[in-house]
Amino acid sequence: MQYALKNDQRIEPSPKAKALCPICHTTVIAKCGTRRIHHWAHEGLKNCDSWKENETQWHRDWKNRFPSDWREYVQHDESGEKHIADIRTPHGLVLEFQHSHLEPKEREVRENFHKKIVWVVDGIRLKKDYPRFQNGLKNFKRTTTQGYYLSPNPEESFPALWLNCPVPVFFDFLGTVVTNAPDAIRNPLWQLLPGRREGNAVIVAMAREHFVEAASRPPQPIQTRQPLPQPPIQRATLNINALRQLDPQLFRKLMRPPRRPPFRRL
Ligand SMILES: [Zn+2]
Numbered sequence: 001m002q003y004a005l006k007n008d009q010r011i012e013p014s015p016k017a018k019a020l021c022p023i024c025h026t027t028v029i030a031k032c033g034t035r036r037i038h039h040w041a042h043e044g045l046k047n048c049d050s051w052k053e054n055e056t057q058w059h060r061d062w063k064n065r066f067p068s069d070w071r072e073y074v075q076h077d078e079s080g081e082k083h084i085a086d087i088r089t090p091h092g093l094v095l096e097f098q099h100s101h102l103e104p105k106e107r108e109v110r111e112n113f114h115k116k117i118v119w120v121v122d123g124i125r126l127k128k129d130y131p132r133f134q135n136g137l138k139n140f141k142r143t144t145t146q147g148y149y150l151s152p153n154p155e156e157s158f159p160a161l162w163l164n165c166p167v168p169v170f171f172d173f174l175g176t177v178v179t180n181a182p183d184a185i186r187n188p189l190w191q192l193l194p195g196r197r198e199g200n201a202v203i204v205a206m207a208r209e210h211f212v213e214a215a216s217r218p219p220q221p222i223q224t225r226q227p228l229p230q231p232p233i234q235r236a237t238l239n240i241n242a243l244r245q246l247d248p249q250l251f252r253k254l255m256r257p258p259r260r261p262p263f264r265r266l
Contacts, residue, residue: 001040001052001084002060003072004028010068013038022074023082024048051083051110053100057176058122062097063087065212077113085114091218092116099125104161111167118215120189121162123171130173133157134185140203147188147205154201158192163201166194170211 003010004019011019013030021028021042028040037060042048063071066087073088087095094114099122102110111117124130136157140149154163162169170189177186188205196202206214 001028001072002055002063003068004040013040021048022072023084049082049084053098056099058099058172059086059097061176062095062120062172065208066095066216075114081113083110083113085117087215089216093118093215095120095215098122101125102161107161107165111165118167119162119165119169121159121169121171122175123173123190124175126159129159133171133173133190137185141200149203149205150197150200151203152200154192154203157203162192165192168193170206 001021002012003022004013005011005022005025006017006019010022011017013032015030015032017030018027019030019040020026021040024042026048027043029043030038031041032038037055037057039055063086066089070087070089073085073094074082075085075088075094076082085094086097089095094117096110096114096117097120123133136151136153139153139156140151142149151157158169158171162171169192171192172189174183174186188207189211191204191206193202193204
């Protein structure tokens with residue numbers, strides 16, 4: 001945890017400080033060592049929010065892109081269950097930054113608890129993760145909308161757990177690496193939209209700054225649990241010559257003169 005409570009104020013860890021856990025209100029101790037990022041830990045070994053994984057620099061960097069009072073928001077449900085949302089915006093969108101593995105069932109439970117949620121996934125957790133994506137990228141089909149791609153085989157690019165998520169999943173293949181050179185693959189986030197369009201997964205490359213902005217402002221351009229937005233994918237500007245070669249049948253169909261309305265006898 002980055003925040004704990006002292007005199008009802010949210011405070012960050014400082015050496016030897018003690019405060020209260022915002023969830024269970026027991027004592028937490030500041031851990032300000034050199035091995036892990038500075039954080040609050042329960043006095044006992046047990047963490048009261050079993051959903052929270054050990055925070056890495058990657059988590060912290062992402063959370064720090066948002067205002068501090070949106071970070072580590074204590075979410076309640078009707079039954080009184082509480083969990084910390086990594087980020088909750090004032091309009092109720094939860095962003096969860098996920099590094100470690102989840103079982104599909106766990107993932108579902110969290111989606112149901114937070115309701116309006118999108119995932120940001122550490123795309124380089126396993127050694128094979130990034131090479132798989134690079135390889136799968138070859139089969140992405142460009143669309144006429146910049147940044148939108150279709151993939152008939154998203155399993156070639158992404159870990160199985162995330163393939164059929166009912167909410168958007170953003171893959172971050174950069175980790176905490178600082179690249180000086182522009183890297184068209186690693187710099188954007190790659191969003192896997194829920195659902196399929198004519199058998200294809202829809203994938204959107206999105207600049208990080210744009211993601212932060214889009215998640216922050218209402219009305220939310222980032223939709224959760226909506227049918228696929230109708231991205232202007234089909235609004236193609238046709239290059240007739242290219243189409244003639246690519247799909248002669250469609251070409252002939254499009255070039256056919258429009259049918260006249262049937263002649264009506266008076
Ligand atoms: Zn606690």
